[in-house]
Amino acid sequence: MNINKYKVEQKISLGNIATFEEIDDAKKKLKHIRREISELQDIMYAHGKYSMLICLQGMDTSGKDSLVREVFKDVNARGVVVHSFKKPTSAELKHDFLWRHYIALPERGKIGVFNRTHYENVLVTRVHPNYILGEKIPSVTNINVLNDEFYHKRMQRIVNFEEHIAESGTIVLKFFLHLSKNEQxxxxxxxLNLKAKNWKFSSDDLKERKLWNSYQECYEDAINNTSKDFAPWYIVPADDKATTRLIVxxxxxxxxxxxKDISEPSLDKETLANLDEFKKQLEND
Structure with a gap:
């Protein structure tokens, strides 16, 4: 698979990018790949110098939750940590907009998954600018000052944040699950039709759906301004869930x-030289 065809390396238009792709035997191929991810994560944990941050964004029903479940099913439970960011709490609103994301970053050796991410701060808040007022920023006295310049400055702060953590050893990958309106x-x-799935539905889903075009414009602008070599965006077709999971x-x-530098640590010389003696001690115990 050529993953680079999904990578954003130049300005994109979401309307020109396909939302559907179907890869043969995607479920079977995923089983093999996720075992390999698990093995590499074990080595990364022992190595202890890198962490990985997976950022998942997409419209409602794009499959973020099930993707996390299926892709990381074989990873040791202590090796992957998932955070789903909802509406900021009162405590979180007393800090800058990146604070709650910074403290949720994965430790060295672990994979962190942000299911909805720091990008909500330039997506949802851009579609619903009144949310920004809750942050009580001194310079924001009303929503009229929340123009493109405000959000582009915020995007630059996000880029700076990602560059900083990348330089500190966090491997950053960002995925936009590109869903069609018809599939949603x-x-x-x-x-609505399946009783077992009723709990997932909210009337707010329909309200947000009416803002589809606004969200698409905000996603496109954010992706174009924040896809960098140290923290690239990948636009993944999301109409077929099995294919989406495999690509990610x-x-x-x-x-x-x-x-290539991620490897299992070597034993110190003294321990290595006495392995046979340690074996004898245990065998004679």
Missing amino acids: KKRLLRR AQTILQTLQTY
Whole structure:
């Protein structure tokens, strides 16, 4: 698989990018890849110098939750930490907008998954600018000052944040699950038609759906302004869930494989020289 075809390396227009792709035997291929991810994460944990941050963004029903479940199913539970960022709490609103994301970053050796991310601060807040007022920023006295310049400055702060953590050893990958409006309609109807899925539905889903075009414009602008070599965006077709999961998993695997310095630590000379003696002690115990 050529993962680079999904990578954003120049200005994009979401309307010109396909939302559907189907890869043969995607489920079977995923099983093999996620085992390899698990093995590499074990080595990364022992190595203890890198962490990985996976950022997932997408419209409602784009499959973020199930992707996390399926892609990381084989990873040791202590090796992956998932954070789903909801509406900021009162305590979080007393800090700058990146604070709650910074303290949730993965430790060295671990994979962190942000299911909805720091990009909500230039997406949801841009579609609903009144949310910014809750941050009580001194210079923001009303929503009229929340123009493109405000959000582009915030995007630059996000870029600076990602560059800083990348230089500190965090491998950053960002995925936009590119869903079509028609497929979202099908998935919302499924939530309504299947009793077991009813709990997933909210009337707010329909309100947000009416703002589809606004969200697409905000996503496009954010992706174009923040896809960098040290923290690239990948636009992944999301209409077929099995294919989406495979593409994300393959991207994670191939990225980890490029870090040739990630290896299991060697035993110190003294321990290595006395391995036979340690074995005898245990065998004679």
